[in-house]
Amino acid sequence: MTATAQTDAAAPDEMPGTAVREKGRLRSALGWIAIAALVIAFALFVASITMSTPASRGALDPESADESGALALAELLRDEGVDVTIARTRVDATAALGADSTLVMADPFALSDEAVDDLIAPADNAVILSSASRLLRILGLGENAIATSDAALDAQCDLPELANVGTVHPDRFFTPAAGVTGCYTDSDGAAALLVDDSDDSRVALIEGSTLFSNEHLAENGNAALGLALLGQGEHIVWYVPSFEDSDIEAQSTDTLATLTPPWVTPAILLLLLAGIVAGIARGQRFGPLVAETLPVTVRASETMHGRARLTAKAGDAAHAAHALRDGSLRRLAARLGLTARSTPNEIADAASDRLRIPRGSLHRLLAGPLPASDPELIDTARRLAELEAAVETAVHVERNTP
Structure with missing residues (x-):
């Protein structure tokens, strides 16, 4: 028998062992590929969370169609021929204010007292759709009061624009300060609307979340009241407060996370995830849980x-x-x-x-x-x-x- 024939005869005996080794290496390679794929998927997930920003709107936002938004009132004002300018920064709001402009805003929670004064000062007419105690103090309009009646109320004041509004069902009441006009008053004199005309400008304050939101605008005379308060001029500057426009600087102490490069924390998380996945892939199954009775019973x-x-x-x-x-x-x-x-x-x-x-x-x-x-x-x-x-x-x- 020749050497070639001997080689051909020996080849079939060596093939099964080679195939087993190849299959083992393939399974090992597939396992590590799966681990790498999981790590990459987790990294992409973390990156998507880090880079994405929320698109939700807050309460009484004139561009929000949610139940708490005020898009319906803004569209009603536009239908009446009022130009509505939406400003999301103090700079844009101040620049948009003109001689016949009305400043409208909810509670400017992210602004300091000085910033609120600077924002309202240039406006000849300002309507605050919030009942924050801080605004009552800053503007000197009055104090919070407890309502004694849950019935719908008429204006009960001398403001001509409220003559044909009808009844509304306000949710918050206030005690007007000296020189401040109170409208929609209950039997104890607590008012739902405060109007201050003592200076050359007018400032009105009312809790608008239960009156002018998309959910409640069609109830009673809410829509008519919104048009009466906001639609007296031809131009509205609607300021939407946000934390991005805050002038309050928070100071925090340095931590390990702030002193290290930004890539350190994601790298540590990826290494931990890789170690957990490798341990689960190569580790043994845990045994059954052992039940133990506590030595003491606590009532x-x-x-x-x-x-x-x-x-x-x-x-x-x-x-x-x-x-x-x-x-x-x-x-x-x-x-x-x-x-x-x-x-x-x-x-x-x-x-x-x-x-x-x-x-x-x-x-x-x-x-x-x-x-x-x-x-x-x-x-x-x-x-x-x-x-x-x-x-x-x-x-x-x-x-x-x-």
């Missing part, structure tokens, strides 16, 4: 009292109010026949329909800002208890009514 009441003492010692009124509100929401949802996943706004709407009271006040109580002091915490707890008692009484009466 729920002891845990509750301990957490309450810690909260009281820390003086954290917001945390305590959050716990009270969470419990009230769960109990109200059960009494109103709602699911445990119902949102605070849904529970507030259901309670408002059951008790026949305005929704805005319940929205602030069940989903609004948390109190920051002990007196506010006590008031919030009292209001929550009264709301639960009222709902319980209403549900009990309905169940026993034949």
